[in-house]
Amino acid sequence: MIKIISESFNIESEFEKIANSTSGAYSFFLGTVRSDIIADQRRINGVFLECYEDLAYQQLSQIRLKAIERWKLNGCVIIHRVGNLAVGEKIVLVLTSSSHRDDAIKSCEFIIDNLKIDAAFWKFNIIGSEQIPIQAKEKDRKKFLTWKDVVN
């Protein structure tokens, strides 16, 4: 399941949707808005998430499919929020389930690493009424490259 939404979500509810007796392992990645980000010497009020939804759904579907083809998963949920988010709010959830922890953990990490460089979302720091685009990080690209021998 893939969702791009402006409202928040409940992790326990998302877990219950994919929980079943054949899954003995669940892995979560939850990304939130940090309070320690400072832009232009000023502390941010929050972030704004912009999205090209038609493309993002297509890209997230491809990322999810790659994970399902590579690991033995029973469930795979990706939720990404859009719009204005205050410090501390949830941004993104990746939830995978499997019989064993190795598949659940590795697939979860792969999905968030791939999402960071290949899904049409853009983050802006909010300072006052100003939106300042955040620059893409080279370390995210390098981190994703570590998967090249694991996932085709």
Place this chain on the structure above:
Amino acid sequence: MKINLKYFSWIRVKLKRGQDTIDVVEKITFKKLKPYLIEKDVIFEEIFEDNSTKFFLNLIEINDENIPLNEGDEIAFLPPVTGG
């Protein structure tokens, strides 16, 4: 014919708008669209000079700039993504 343009991230901020609908000659290519846009707004020069920006035509990345455009096509201007 009409083409829809969608702008994201710093491109949207710089242009102060998220989209345009433009009227162009039939079968214009993406390559020929570039100088047309620069002539309308010099900011496009900076956009096209930025090697990190990707361009998508109807949700597919443009790899060959000689691709002809058709009525109702959507071109998206995408800087490197920063979600998650």
